[in-house]
Amino acid sequence: MKIVRVEAIPFAIPYRKPLKFASGEVRTADHVLVRVHTDEGLVGTAEAPPRPYTYGETQESIVAVVDKLFAPQVLGLTPLEREVVHERLERTVGNPTAKAAIDMALWDILGQAAGMPVSGLLGGYTDRMRVSHMVGFAPAREMVAEAERIRDTYGITTFKVKVGRRPYTDDVTACRALREALGPDVDLYVDGNRGWTPSDAARALREMDDLGLTFAEELCPADDVLGRRWLVARSPVPFIADESATRAAEVTRELLGGSATAISIKTARTGFTASQRVLHECEGLGVEVVMGNQIDGQIGTLCSVAFGAAHRTSARYPGELSNFLDMTDDLLTEPLTIEDGTMRVREGNGLGLRVDPDKLARYRQDD
Known part of the structure; x- marks a missing residue:
């Protein structure tokens, strides 16, 4: 079977x-649907969400690099030759x-060729994950109202609160309002996006300190090398590296350099193959992981839960799997x-996904 x-x-x-951070x-959601076709009629599908303010990718650049550079390098290979594919893409x-x-x-x-789900091929640990929900910037009362709605509608009891505003006291006020409204049984953690x-x-x-936060994520830039090490050494909760640790080598750098004590894994940026490398590295070092969210649509979310549920370590904490709820539609x-x-x-x-051709025709941007 050839590509x-x-x-x-x-x-x-x-x-x-809008989700603000x-x-x-x-x-x-200006995303890119990626399909890989084989000569036996099997088609693999995934989603690429560009985040120019984090990785420099745009919708246009993803389409260009796939069409002009990546596709020509993988044509003729088999889906089993993933190491060859990665060697060429890298x-x-x-x-x-x-x-x-x-x-x-x-x-x-x-998975389709083997007649098995991808989650089973990856590890098959469980068939579900608990969900955490990201709450973006808004006045404190609006953030509380959103969290209460999500809790009451979907039963979600873990919330990742976007922080990083200036003055920082605005975020402290919002987190305190969330804790007071949601009570002690809800888990809260904060993500500063380097703000x-x-x-x-x-x-x-x-x-x-009295709010019982579970984690703190990317509160300041990794480029503030000494300042971040100073901060992480004093953090009362595990400090998650996210956008500063997108590859196994960056994970090594951040952990061994004292710039993080936990890692966010996002299949949207490391796929399944590199995500496993990051996960196994963290397991070997005794470092906790969470399944992050690239503000994915439902296709990306489906990939995240497939990977997260496949492994003991990534299934331990709720995964960030709910932000597609804010989209007006999906594919x-x-x-x-x-x-x-x-x-x-x-x-x-x-992956067990089927794209609705009518919806794709409605939302595609290249016609």
């Missing part, structure tokens, strides 16, 4: 409301979500659901 074609289809689906905001620097989408599409093909200085982050953590024929605070792995061979 005979790779498609990169840009599409755009609006959000009901320290490094930017998202109003529309000749091009960066472009993490474009590379990840091709990798996950290949795994989708392998604070090390000193402001230290003050904020000190002032939130799947059968939408994902969240019940009792959990999401199940999609049944079926491969």
